[in-house]
Amino acid sequence: xxxxxxxxxxxxxxxxxxxxxxxxxxxxxxxxxxxxxxxxxxxxxxxxxxxxxxxxxxxxxxxx
Amino acid sequence: xxxxxxxxxxxxxxxxxxxxxxxxxxxxxxxxxxxxxxxxxxxxxxxxxxxxxxxxxxxxxxxxxxxxxxxxxxxxxxxxxxxxxxxxxxxxxxxxxxxxxxxxxxxxxxxxxxxxxxxxxxxxxxxxxxxxxxxxxxxxxxxxxxxxxxxxxxxxxxxxxxxxxxxxxxxxxxxxxxxxxxxxxxxxxxxxxxxxxxxxxxxxxxxxxxxxxxxxxxxxxxxxxxxxxxxxxxxxxxxxxxxxxxxxxxxxxxxxxxxxxxxxxxxxxxxxxxxxxxxxxxxxxxxxxxxxxxxxxxxxxxxxxxxxxxxxxxxxxxxxxxxxxxxxxxxxxxxxxxxxxxxxxxxxxxxxxxxxxxxxxxxxxxxxxxxxxxxxxxxxxxxxxxxxxxxxxxxxxxxxxxxxxxxxxxxxxxxxxxxxxxxxxxxxxxxxxx
Numbered sequence: 476x477x478x479x480x481x482x483x484x485x486x487x488x489x490x491x492x493x494x495x496x497x498x499x500x501x502x503x504x505x506x507x508x509x510x511x512x513x514x515x516x517x518x519x520x521x522x523x524x525x526x527x528x529x530x531x532x533x534x535x536x537x538x539x
Numbered sequence: 540x541x542x543x544x545x546x547x548x549x550x551x552x553x554x555x556x557x558x559x560x561x562x563x564x565x566x567x568x569x570x571x572x573x574x575x576x577x578x579x580x581x582x583x584x585x586x587x588x589x590x591x592x593x594x595x596x597x598x599x600x601x602x603x604x605x606x607x608x609x610x611x612x613x614x615x616x617x618x619x620x621x622x623x624x625x626x627x628x629x630x631x632x633x634x635x636x637x638x639x640x641x642x643x644x645x646x647x648x649x650x651x652x653x654x655x656x657x658x659x660x661x662x663x664x665x666x667x668x669x670x671x672x673x674x675x676x677x678x679x680x681x682x683x684x685x686x687x688x689x690x691x692x693x694x695x696x697x698x699x700x701x702x703x704x705x706x707x708x709x710x711x712x713x714x715x716x717x718x719x720x721x722x723x724x725x726x727x728x729x730x731x732x733x734x735x736x737x738x739x740x741x742x743x744x745x746x747x748x749x750x751x752x753x754x755x756x757x758x759x760x761x762x763x764x765x766x767x768x769x770x771x772x773x774x775x776x777x778x779x780x781x782x783x784x785x786x787x788x789x790x791x792x793x794x795x796x797x798x799x800x801x802x803x804x805x806x807x808x809x810x811x812x813x814x815x816x817x818x819x820x821x822x823x824x825x826x827x828x829x830x831x832x833x834x835x836x837x838x839x840x841x842x843x844x845x846x847x848x849x850x851x852x853x854x855x856x857x858x859x860x861x862x863x864x865x866x867x868x869x870x871x872x873x874x875x876x877x878x879x880x881x882x883x884x885x886x887x888x889x890x891x892x893x894x895x896x897x898x899x900x901x902x903x904x905x906x907x908x909x910x911x912x913x914x915x916x917x918x919x920x921x922x923x924x925x926x927x928x929x930x931x932x933x934x935x936x937x938x939x940x941x942x943x944x945x946x947x948x949x950x951x952x953x954x955x956x957x958x959x960x961x962x963x964x965x966x967x968x969x970x971x972x973x
Contacts (some may be wrong), residue, residue, distance in 0.1 A: 514890060515627055520676055520743045524634050527736040531641040534729045538648045538722050539773050 559903060562969050563815030564868045566807045567823025569962035571864075573804030575830025576955055580797040582839055582941075591774040592784040594643055596791060598766045600798025605759040607925040608806060609752035612972045614914045615921070621753035627891055628749055629757050631740035636761025638740075642733035644769050645726045652723025660703040661727035663828075666695050666821045668735020673818040677742050678883045680818055682875035690870035695822040697863030702828040704856030708842070708849045738817040741809060746880075747887045748901030750973055751809035755802075789937030795929060807962055814904070816880070819867050829860050830951075837947040904970025 515521050557565075581593065609618050622629060642662075649658035670692070673679035680688055744754045770779050785791060804827065811820035832853065835841040842849065872880070884902060888895045966972055 511627065515630055518890065520739060521630070521634075523672065523676065524631075524638060524736050524739045527733055528634060528638050528641060531638070531645065531729050531733045534725060535641060535644060535648070535769070535773070538645075538652075538719075538726055 557965055557969055558871075559814045559969075560871045562904075562965055563811050563813070563820060564823060565962055565965045566814065567811035567820050568826065568864065568868075569958045570804045570807035570811055570824035571826035572830050572955060572958040573800055573807065574824060574827035575804075575832075576834060576951065577797050577801035577804055578831045579834040579838065580793040580800065582835070591644070591647070591770050592780060592782075593794060594647075595766055595770050595782075596784050596794040597798045597801070598640070598763050599785075600795030601802050602759050602763045602798075603795065603925050603928055604799040604802040605755055607922055608802065609756050610918050610921045613750070613752050614912050614918050616915060617912045618750075618753045618756050621750050622757060625744075625747050625749055625891070625893070628740075628744045628747060628754070631743050632754050632757035633761035635737050635740035636758045636763075637765040638733045638737040639758075640762050640765035640769060642730040642737070643766070644773070645730040645733065649723050649727035649730060652719045652726065654723075658723060658727035658730075659706040661724065662730040662734065663699050663702045663706070663825070665731045665734035666699060666825050668732055669738040669817045669821045670695055672736060672739050673742065673816055676739060677746065677816070678879040679816045680876065681879035682873065683870075684873060687870040687873065687876070690866040691818055691822075694863040694866035694870070695818070697859050697866065698822045698825050701856045701860035701863060702825060704852045704859065705828045705832045708832070708845065708852040708856065738812060738821055741812045742817050743887070745809075745813035745902065746884050746898075747891065747893060748884075748898035750901070751806060751813055752972060755806065755809060788932060788935040792929075792932035792936035795932055799929070803959065810966060813902070815872075819870065822867055823864055826860055826864050829857055832857075834951060838944050838951065840942060840944065901973065904973045 581597065609615075646658065646662060649662065670679075674681070680691060683691075741754070745751065771777065774780070784794075804824070808820065808824040811824055814820070815823075836853070842853065845853075881899070884898055885895060887893060888898055
């Protein structure tokens with residue numbers, strides 16, 4: 476029922492309770508995603524190879 | 540809880556048969572045999588193509604082969620289930636592929652500007668960089684005895700020195716044609732740093748219990764797309780001469796074959812990284828220099844005109860490399876060192892919400908029957924398509940008029956097959972390719 480009424484954008488639903496539930500679920504997914512991104516980009520295991528890659532690309536551009 | 544977790548013994552390590560250390564050593568050495576042999580087919584393509592063209596074509600072959608092996612051994616259902624279970628590692632796989640591609644392109648600039656004689660020793664230090672990151676980021680060798688640390692560090696230094704000696708033995712006269720010495724040295728040092736750093740994502744993935752077959756499937760996407768982007772950006776855009784090479788069907792097969800052999804070597808290298816870490820696994824697979832030289836000298840007669848000094852370099856380099864590999868092979872991790880590894884695994888589990896026990900089981904190659912390995916119709920289609928591409932190119936392949944010793948091709952080919960059987964059998968028996 477919730478899926479049918481509120482799938483897609485929130486504007487599609489016309490029952491406030493369903494909309495609130497869906498909105499909460501969606502913002503939770505969003506938060507999870509942002510938390511996941513933050514976990515990755517603050518991981519030294521990511522930062523070290525990432526900055527080495529950036530430095531390598533910069534070196535390539537400078538040498539070209 | 541922490542002590543209980545990290546101190547616990549992994550079920551898989553208690554299994555009978557070959558130890559995980561032994562398995563890692565076999566994989567590392569097999570990787571060396573195949574990575575070295577991968578150079579042989581590319582020697583048949585020396586018709587003045589740009590390095591970008593050679594690199595792009597070889598990576599296209601790598602891409603084709605990379606999707607075939609995981610599909611053949613585990614099936615796409617398994618691979619994608621593994622990838623999506625640890626989605627965050629896809630970022631690291633793409634990052635590793637990009638690092639490889641940029642490093643490979645930097646070597647082109649290094650050779651152009653300072654020549655192979657200067658560039659080669661510099662980028663061969665990548666295993667030392669790997670050793671450093673292994674220690675700093677993954678606590679490798681932490682808690683190891685002084686004897687084991689000595690064996691690993693000296694073994695790595697010996698293999699780097701031997702690779703340099705073997706590299707020099709094939710150089711005749713000055714090969715530098717460039718004008719920008721500082722740029723060339725920076726490019727070679729950059730390639731070393733990037734290749735050494737590329738092992739960080741490898742180790743990260745395996746400490747999280749990912750199967751190397753899944754990791755390479757995502758890795759190759761990062762690799763091919765970066766090589767493609769670099770060719771477009773640095774080698775003339777859509778009208779790059781690199782794309783012309785694909786019309787030379789007689790030549791393309793040899794590069795695809797080189798890529799195919801490289802994939803087999805790289806897969807064993809990945810398993811070595813998983814089972815003995817980057818500090819031990821990478822130097823062992825860097826013994827590829829010895830096998831590359833064997834193919835060059837024995838099959839293509841590259842040392843036929845070598846003087847006494849060059850021959851001495853070959854013998855000394857080979858002996859030093861074998862001693863280095865022997866030192867690393869015998870440096871079995873103690874239980875104290877193993878505890879540090881377990882702590883590194885626990886860090887991953889806590890940070891990314893992974894199940895510690897399951898991850899430890901997967902780390903030990905013990906995840907039998909936990910995932911669907913059933914093949915779907917598209918698995919067979921992928922294998923058929925890739926085989927078809929190789930057959931189609933193979934039928935059009937042209938053997939250039941190069942002098943080759945057929946007896947040595949047979950002998951080295953037999954060693955290749957033998958190492959493949961030994962490596963595959965060991966992996967299958969101990970881990971079912973997990």
